[in-house]
Amino acid sequence: MDSKDFLENQYDRVYITSLFTFYYSQTIKTIKNYEKLISPERIFIGGIMVSLLKEKIKGDIDDRVTILTGLLTDSCILKLGDSVNIDILPLDYSILDDIVYKYPAGDNYFAYISRGCTNKCKFCAVPILEPKFCMTNNIVNQIKRISKEFGEKKNLLLLDNNILSFSERELEEIVSDIERLGFDKETKFYKELPLKQFLRKLHKYKRETVASINVLSETLCYLKEKEKIKKTKIYQEKYLEILEKIDRADDKLQIIFENEKELIEILDYYHHPVGSRRAVDFNQGMDARQLTDKKMKIIMD
Numbered sequence: 001m002d003s004k005d006f007l008e009n010q011y012d013r014v015y016i017t018s019l020f021t022f023y024y025s026q027t028i029k030t031i032k033n034y035e036k037l038i039s040p041e042r043i044f045i046g047g048i049m050v051s052l053l054k055e056k057i058k059g060d061i062d063d064r065v066t067i068l069t070g071l072l073t074d075s076c077i078l079k080l081g082d083s084v085n086i087d088i089l090p091l092d093y094s095i096l097d098d099i100v101y102k103y104p105a106g107d108n109y110f111a112y113i114s115r116g117c118t119n120k121c122k123f124c125a126v127p128i129l130e131p132k133f134c135m136t137n138n139i140v141n142q143i144k145r146i147s148k149e150f151g152e153k154k155n156l157l158l159l160d161n162n163i164l165s166f167s168e169r170e171l172e173e174i175v176s177d178i179e180r181l182g183f184d185k186e187t188k189f190y191k192e193l194p195l196k197q198f199l200r201k202l203h204k205y206k207r208e209t210v211a212s213i214n215v216l217s218e219t220l221c222y223l224k225e226k227e228k229i230k231k232t233k234i235y236q237e238k239y240l241e242i243l244e245k246i247d248r249a250d251d252k253l254q255i256i257f258e259n260e261k262e263l264i265e266i267l268d269y270y271h272h273p274v275g276s277r278r279a280v281d282f283n284q285g286m287d288a289r290q291l292t293d294k295k296m297k298i299i300m301d
């Protein structure tokens with residue numbers, strides 16, 4: 001089976017996103033590479049660069065490739081027929097398990113509350129990509145959903161184009177929601193037991209029948225490392241017994257799942273995280289022209 005057959009058989013579609021226009025040649029190269037590996041009818045491209053340079057791109061790629069522009073607010077655009085607003089879905093944090101380095105901002109909730117901007121600066125792509133300023137995402141729902149699926153994160157990184165486009169009243173409500181979510185000055189963040197994070201990921205991968213080699217080997221290293229913790233005699237004997245079972249097993253994942261309650265009980269007993277302050281980062285633009293004393297006070301208090 002050559003690589004074309006492999007892709008044709010393994011994947012229904014290939015989606016390629018794009019970012020900055022200065023990555024034009026790399027993006028075209030990627031698209032053309034996939035044109036060789038799978039029927040172009042099954043390739044979908046979109047994202048910022050593609051939305052801005054649609055006409056130019058058309059001349060450089062196979063005309064059977066589907067070009068999507070703007071926001072993916074309805075999965076019907078992809079002919080999926082389930083009417084999901086893809087644009088407001090949480091990011092898939094599991095991709096961070098596939099990279100070989102530690103993503104520095106990995107312990108953040110990435111979220112946004114609005115699309116668009118009330119300004120129309122000539123040099124900016126936002127008015128073209130997101131022409132209408134509107135509140136799109138409920139921050140409380142977003143954080144709760146991310147926590148449930150991927151575990152609690154320490155900090156909050158907001159990616160709104162211009163959070164100050166909100167009125168004082170709206171901004172007050174947003175900040176109050178953020179505080180209620182545990183991002184106030186008093187509430188401390190306590191890191192959960194890493195084993196719980198590993199198990200959450202392993203269960204998710206098992207449900208989705210996705211290979212989890214990286215996470216499994218990280219879990220095994222972690223469990224081995226925790227062998228060194230000074231434990232009570234009963235806990236140490238139990239812990240070593242489980243580790244031996246895992247060592248001997250062909251299906252190590254299964255043995256971990258079978259013993260997860262005991263493992264959590266033992267390691268939780270010795271897990272004493274120190275509380276740390278959380279940060280809220282209004283990461284994108286903040287338009288100084290729309291800043292008022294009241295807005296400043298809302299954000300800083």
Ligand code: SF4
Nearest residue numbers: 117119121124126161
């Ligand atoms: S204020 Fe910022 S986001 Fe809004 S249009 Fe101008 S540059 Fe773009």
